[in-house]
Amino acid sequence: MSQKLSITQRINFPHSFKLTAPRQQMLFGYLILLPTLVIIFVFRFYPMLQAFYISMTDYDLIKSPEFVGLSNFIDLLKDPLFLNSAQVSLTYVFFSVVPTWIISMGLALLFNRHIWFKNLFRSAVFMPVIMPSVVMALVWTFMYHQQGVVNIILGWLQISPIPWLRSSSTALWAVILIGIWRASPYFMVIFLAGLQAIPSDFLDAAQIDGANSWQSFLYVKLPLLKPTTLLVIIMSIITAMKVFAVPLIMTNGGPANSTRVLPLFIYQTAFEFFDMGRASAMSIFLFAAVMIITVFQIRLFSAGEDE
Amino acid sequence: MKKGASNLLSVRIIKKILVYAALVLAAFVCLLPYYWMISSAFKTEVNIFRLPIQWFPDPINWMSFVKGWQAQNFPRYFFNSFFVSIAITIGTLLFASLAGYSLAKFRYPGRNIIFIIILSTMMLPLEVTMVPLFLLIKNFGWQNSYMGLIVPFLVEGFGVFLMRQFILGIPRDLIEASRMDGASEMRIFFQIIMPLCKPALAALAVFTFREAWDMYIWPLIIVSKDDLRTVPLGISLFMGNYGTAWDQLMAIATVGTLPMIILFFLLQRAFIQGITMTGIKG
Numbered sequence: 001m002s003q004k005l006s007i008t009q010r011i012n013f014p015h016s017f018k019l020t021a022p023r024q025q026m027l028f029g030y031l032i033l034l035p036t037l038v039i040i041f042v043f044r045f046y047p048m049l050q051a052f053y054i055s056m057t058d059y060d061l062i063k064s065p066e067f068v069g070l071s072n073f074i075d076l077l078k079d080p081l082f083l084n085s086a087q088v089s090l091t092y093v094f095f096s097v098v099p100t101w102i103i104s105m106g107l108a109l110l111f112n113r114h115i116w117f118k119n120l121f122r123s124a125v126f127m128p129v130i131m132p133s134v135v136m137a138l139v140w141t142f143m144y145h146q147q148g149v150v151n152i153i154l155g156w157l158q159i160s161p162i163p164w165l166r167s168s169s170t171a172l173w174a175v176i177l178i179g180i181w182r183a184s185p186y187f188m189v190i191f192l193a194g195l196q197a198i199p200s201d202f203l204d205a206a207q208i209d210g211a212n213s214w215q216s217f218l219y220v221k222l223p224l225l226k227p228t229t230l231l232v233i234i235m236s237i238i239t240a241m242k243v244f245a246v247p248l249i250m251t252n253g254g255p256a257n258s259t260r261v262l263p264l265f266i267y268q269t270a271f272e273f274f275d276m277g278r279a280s281a282m283s284i285f286l287f288a289a290v291m292i293i294t295v296f297q298i299r300l301f302s303a304g305e306d307e
Numbered sequence: 308m309k310k311g312a313s314n315l316l317s318v319r320i321i322k323k324i325l326v327y328a329a330l331v332l333a334a335f336v337c338l339l340p341y342y343w344m345i346s347s348a349f350k351t352e353v354n355i356f357r358l359p360i361q362w363f364p365d366p367i368n369w370m371s372f373v374k375g376w377q378a379q380n381f382p383r384y385f386f387n388s389f390f391v392s393i394a395i396t397i398g399t400l401l402f403a404s405l406a407g408y409s410l411a412k413f414r415y416p417g418r419n420i421i422f423i424i425i426l427s428t429m430m431l432p433l434e435v436t437m438v439p440l441f442l443l444i445k446n447f448g449w450q451n452s453y454m455g456l457i458v459p460f461l462v463e464g465f466g467v468f469l470m471r472q473f474i475l476g477i478p479r480d481l482i483e484a485s486r487m488d489g490a491s492e493m494r495i496f497f498q499i500i501m502p503l504c505k506p507a508l509a510a511l512a513v514f515t516f517r518e519a520w521d522m523y524i525w526p527l528i529i530v531s532k533d534d535l536r537t538v539p540l541g542i543s544l545f546m547g548n549y550g551t552a553w554d555q556l557m558a559i560a561t562v563g564t565l566p567m568i569i570l571f572f573l574l575q576r577a578f579i580q581g582i583t584m585t586g587i588k589g
Contacts, residue, residue, distance in 0.1 A: 025492065026413065029414075029418075032406065032408060033406050035405065036402045036403070036467055039458070039461050040464065043440060044428040046439075050439035051436055115326065121330050123575065130517065133521055135539075138543070138546065139340045139557070147356045149343050152360045181340075190583065190585070242434050263432075267434075283438060290432060290435065291430075
């Protein structure tokens with residue numbers, strides 16, 4: 001017995017030596033995390049907290065910030081330009097995001113079939129994703145010109161030229177169309193990955209039961225795509241809420257403020273009117289909107305894990 | 308009976324035709340801006356808005372490339388864009404995989420909280436923190452510097468998340484075995500983990516490079532010196548008040564898009580994978 005004990009003790013002896021190894025590993029684990037933590041804290045987290053503080057000040061970059069409480073927020077809610085901007089953003093989000101879902105899902109279903117030249121078509125359809133936004137904004141401005149290619153093509157369909165970016169009633173729609181053009185192929189890729197993950201047994205079973213392709217879409221694919229669909233919905237909404245390089249370049253918010261989406265108004269308030277407090281207060285509103293959607297997503301995410 | 312069969316056949320043929328019609332239409336819409344950009348770049352200035360429309364440039368004109376290239380300091384802008392995008396990409400690959408490795412394979416107090424904090428920054432758009440981030444960079448004295456263009460973007464929550472998910476799939480035994488063999492922790496990371504992460508690293512690299520090359524708002528905010536302008540800023544200079552030189556603009560836009568097109572055709576799989584992986588969040 002005593003001999004056995006001493007053996008375990010002997011084994012235990014190097015074990016106590018080994019204890020430093022996990023500690024060393026722990027240290028290494030912290031160490032390699034450090035650069036990321038520093039960057040994320042300094043350049044993401046701290047500015048976010050700072051945004052709350054600045055939103056409660058009056059700050060023009062020259063004089064030092066003066067604390068004004070919630071007055072920026074109260075002013076904003078009374079400001080017709082802010083309310084207009086919020087409305088433009090909501091219009092943009094809704095009307096760009098809904099067609100994007102339909103088109104991206106439709107394209108994914110097409111590409112999930114056996115088709116000739118699949119790779120060729122897929123590469124072609126993917127191209128909008130890789131065009132830099134500045135190039136996209138400028139090329140589309142060129143195409144939307146009164147004598148541009150868009151109006152020429154509409155002419156084939158007997159539609160008279162539209163003053164796309166020149167009129168306050170069409171400019172937002174012109175910008176929305178670009179949003180759809182850009183986002184649809186992106187989300188198509190995500191839908192396609194979701195579709196390809198569906199086990200073929202499910203579809204075979206549906207086919208044996210006599211389901212036509214519409215039924216197998218509605219009752220087999222769509223329910224199985226639920227997590228992908230929810231993700232696409234949330235990502236597309238957040239992407240659409242952030243858009244502003246394109247309206248900044250194409251219209252600078254005009255004509256008559258018709259394309260001044262919220263992020264663009266934040267940018268203008270901060271870097272054209274140098275009203276940092278007011279701009280930050282607007283950011284907080286945008287942040288709240290993003291948060292609501294994110295919380296919604298986390299809920300769905302955790303609900304998905306329980307299942 | 309025979310009639311039914313031929314009906315079924317014709318339904319199938321009509322369906323096929325519809326599928327290809329939809330595909331051709333989609334491809335047309337997606338490629339038209341590219342075609343129009345490139346073909347207009349080769350048109351002479353008078354032919355740009357000529358009616359009837361010129362579908363193919365005639366005569367083919369190279370001068371817009373030369374003039375556009377010389378209109379601004381484009382060699383410098385391209386250098387800046389490449390330098391900044393490559394630096395951001397390398398930083399992201401290194402830091403995201405280090406952090407991802409740490410979060411996937413090491414146990415220490417606070418790990419989950421840290422992971423959640425990093426995750427939560429994924430949904431934080433730059434648009435929300437734009438003003439305070441600008442003030443911070445201004446305080447650092449990083450306006451008009453490469454530091455200001457690069458350092459805030461050296462790692463993103465998405466990259467960390469992606470690498471963590473990928474490294475979780477690497478068996479722990481592999482790491483333990485190397486430890487037994489006396490390999491140092493750094494060596495395990497660089498010689499065991501990194502090589503196994505190649506597909507994820509490729510996807511992350513392409514994804515990050517594309518985003519960095521596309522950056523417009525941030526450089527617009529912190530750069531005012533010509534020496535530090537990036538390609539998107541340089542291209543946007545063409546939108547002048549005095550009327551736009553569309554032929555030159557389209558030529559420069561073509562050149563500015565070229566790196567993305569080349570990257571896409573070389574690394575198409577990684578491109579698609581990068582996007583698919585944004586889809587694994589859910």
